[in-house]
Amino acid sequence: MNDTLPKNEQGKVQEGCFALFVERTGKIIASTELSSYCTGQTLILEPHFFEIEAGKKYAQNYTFELVNLNSE
Numbered sequence: 001m002n003d004t005l006p007k008n009e010q011g012k013v014q015e016g017c018f019a020l021f022v023e024r025t026g027k028i029i030a031s032t033e034l035s036s037y038c039t040g041q042t043l044i045l046e047p048h049f050f051e052i053e054a055g056k057k058y059a060q061n062y063t064f065e066l067v068n069l070n071s072e
Contacts, residue, residue, distance in 0.1 A: 024050045
């Protein structure tokens with residue numbers, strides 16, 4: 001996933017950038033090392049983001065909230 005992130009002139013990932021691999025349910029199944037988000041957390045985004053057809057692309061900047069369903 002790090003290969004997909006924007007890099008600076010020195011080839012390092014630009015500050016504040018990270019990638020997440022997320023199931024359609026919003027559950028995070030992988031994240032890049034610079035992410036503060038963890039596997040198992042749930043990503044809350046607009047519903048249409050998770051309704052994208054397989055093979056289609058969609059990009060948008062988001063401010064989002066995480067819900068940790070594992071803590072009780």
